Amino acid sequence: MRRQLLFTALGAAIALTSPLAGAAGDELNFDAYREMLADGNPAELLEMEGEELWRTARGPKNATLEQCDLGRGPGVVEGAAAQLPRYFADTDKVQDLESRLMHCMEAQQGIPSAEIINGQFLKGERGKLAALVAYVVTHSKGKPIAIDLSHPRVKEMYDMGERAFRYRTGAMDFACSSCHSQDGKRIRATQLPNITKPEGAAEGWSSWPAYRVSNSQFWTMQHRLWDCFRQQRTAEPVFASDVTIALSVFMAGKGNGAEARWPGVKR
Amino acid sequence: MASPMRIRAAAKDGVTEVRVLMSHVMETGQRKDSSGAVIPAHFITELTAKHNDRLVLAAEFGPSVSTNPYLAFKFAGGAKGDKLVVSWVDNKGDSRSDEVQIA
Numbered sequence: 001m002r003r004q005l006l007f008t009a010l011g012a013a014i015a016l017t018s019p020l021a022g023a024a025g026d027e028l029n030f031d032a033y034r035e036m037l038a039d040g041n042p043a044e045l046l047e048m049e050g051e052e053l054w055r056t057a058r059g060p061k062n063a064t065l066e067q068c069d070l071g072r073g074p075g076v077v078e079g080a081a082a083q084l085p086r087y088f089a090d091t092d093k094v095q096d097l098e099s100r101l102m103h104c105m106e107a108q109q110g111i112p113s114a115e116i117i118n119g120q121f122l123k124g125e126r127g128k129l130a131a132l133v134a135y136v137v138t139h140s141k142g143k144p145i146a147i148d149l150s151h152p153r154v155k156e157m158y159d160m161g162e163r164a165f166r167y168r169t170g171a172m173d174f175a176c177s178s179c180h181s182q183d184g185k186r187i188r189a190t191q192l193p194n195i196t197k198p199e200g201a202a203e204g205w206s207s208w209p210a211y212r213v214s215n216s217q218f219w220t221m222q223h224r225l226w227d228c229f230r231q232q233r234t235a236e237p238v239f240a241s242d243v244t245i246a247l248s249v250f251m252a253g254k255g256n257g258a259e260a261r262w263p264g265v266k267r
Numbered sequence: 268m269a270s271p272m273r274i275r276a277a278a279k280d281g282v283t284e285v286r287v288l289m290s291h292v293m294e295t296g297q298r299k300d301s302s303g304a305v306i307p308a309h310f311i312t313e314l315t316a317k318h319n320d321r322l323v324l325a326a327e328f329g330p331s332v333s334t335n336p337y338l339a340f341k342f343a344g345g346a347k348g349d350k351l352v353v354s355w356v357d358n359k360g361d362s363r364s365d366e367v368q369i370a
Contacts, residue, residue: 039337039339040286048271
């Protein structure tokens with residue numbers, strides 16, 4: 001049986017290198033690798049943890065999140081993520097999944113949002129929030145992305161997001177669009193979606209949150225956007241701030257109609 | 268206490284395919300933290316899978332296996348509703364055992 005295990009591992013190693021070896025020039029393609037990884041996506045472990053957190057009474061108010069309204073009614077998780085960000089009347093804000101969950105954690109469980117905003121990625125309450133994200137997005141897998149751009153507040157955020165996307169700043173005078181407005185570009189082996197087109201925006205939006213195999217971390221869209229700012233060498237955005245939500249609305253709204261593939265798996 | 272595994276087991280034409288996702292740091296003992304101190308080795312050493320009470324897989328794991336390991340294997344036999352138990356032990360003596368019904 002050990003021999004069989006070894007054989008399987010060897011087979012996997014060969015299969016992993018072949019897309020690279022067979023790729024010519026700019027055709028570096030990790031799709032086959034990603035496909036292999038998707039079967040055992042460890043994001044599922046986060047999803048299990050998130051489901052547990054959703055149902056566990058926690059915080060100063062010792063409450064669960066089962067009454068949390070993600071936009072489809074209190075406690076409805078099914079398909080909720082595919083329709084976020086959206087406008088919420090109770091907070092009078094356009095909120096993405098992270099900011100909405102953060103609101104629920106504060107309103108229902110009494111966990112102060114400041115603790116998450118001032119915290120670090122993958123740690124403490126912000127780490128728990130990521131597990132909740134994994135749980136919620138998994139229940140939108142295969143659903144079409146449906147952002148309601150007819151709402152004036154959402155449209156306002158979309159326009160703000162587009163401006164932020166094209167706004168050049170930082171030590172290198174980069175905008176998001178510097179890397180994400182042409183087809184077929186990549187950084188090292190990572191293909192960069194062209195977010196100015198619906199297909200590219202959908203590609204970006206529908207593949208995060210994702211588990212990154214190279215560092216064994218699960219990254220939410222907030223985490224991904226924060227890292228884009230960091231790579232841009234500019235001021236890092238405040239967690240769940242308007243600019244991050246605006247960029248999300250822009251990307252999600254442009255990708256409307258595409259199928260959500262959450263949670264993703266990345267190299 | 269270790270986190271639960273996700274186990275999926277499906278029987279088809281007398282063969283059961285099992286897919287297991289384990290939650291484990293799998294530290295090699297070769298890495299250092301930001302202050303330069305060695306992060307102690309912490310990895311799964313042994314894994315067993317039992318169909319009802321029959322041992323169908325025994326494996327030795329080591330530090331070269333990735334964080335959150337994924338294991339897929341097939342064994343002859345097994346029917347819908349049968350019990351499948353996967354257990355592991357790590358080098359710190361921590362262990363985890365999870366059970367599923369074959370689908």
